[in-house]
Amino acid sequence: MRRVRKVTILHVPRFICASKQAGNFILNADFDAFFLPLPEEMNESVRSFLVNEMEEDELWNEYKILTEANEPLTRFLKNLFSPIINSLKVRFKRSKFDIYCYHNATIHAENAIISEEQLLLEFRCKTTGRLFLDEWRQLLKRIVEGNEEKDRENHKRLIILLSRYHKPVILTQDVSIRFLKEELIDWKVKAEYTYHYWRSPMEQLLVYSMIHGVDIIKKEDLEKVIKQQIDYIDLILAEENVDIAHEKWTEKISSLRRKHLASR
Secondary structure, eight states, X not given: OOOOOEEEXXXXXXXXXXXXXXXXHHHHOOOSEEEEEEEGGGHHHHHHHHTTSSOHHHHHHHHHHHHOOOHHHHHHHHHHHHHHHHHHHHHHHHSOOEEEEEEOHHHHHHHHHHHHHXXXXXXXXXXXSOOOHHHHHHHHHHHHHHHHHHHHHHHHHHHHHHTTOSSEEEEEOOSOOHHHHHHOTTSEEEEEESOOOOOOHHHHHHHHXXXXXXXXXXXXXXXXHHHHHHHHHHHHHHHSOHHHXXXXXXXXXXXXXXXXXXXX
16 A cells, blocks of 8 residues: 655744744654755755754855855844754754755845845835835736746755655745645645744735736735835834734734724
8 A cells, every 4th residue: 555645834934933833843743854945055064063063153154155145134044044953953863854955045046136125125115205116016026937936946856855755844934835735736735834924015915926916916906015015114123023023013904904894
């Protein structure tokens, strides 16, 4: 009788609280391979980190060199991944497993450039009071088209590696796991969500664009979301902590929705 192969998709949005939950999951889960959304060029370095042959700072210095990411982004990712990779180190000492990085350094370099362009666009909106809708559309198209190409490349690499194992775990930070699940038709897929949360305005826009396309978005809807995104950024700047800022934004949105429902 053919043994059913099981794969777990561990969804970890970009919040420290989600990373800590992922760390707890890693310590208690049963898996024979773990896949990290980092450049595949870091495979050996990550393995060296697990056996105490490389320090965490060295690992992220290599990431910075490979991807040409700026210091703030590298520091943010280091803080984000720290609970995850340190739990992997503890788990590896207790019970060995294979580990892979399934992204490409070029993908991370391109993402870093787009992140900087988005930050600049948000800053221009904030300082000028204008929304630059055409530029937002162009940025969205680049992100969506780039994501489609990157997903194909990442998923192709993943499928080849996954075939060697019976109970692997794939960690992803993608805004939606829908497209990854569609690729795993030969597997019994279990999704583990480390943090249930309201998507930020930009994340909502991205998911909608990935499913329906950018051109279908109405001008008034795009305008509304961009205004919400600028408000969201204001909260992050005020708090200097993404987790706390997101909680406050969620409370604000929930309150507005409750008032809207009560007035109907």
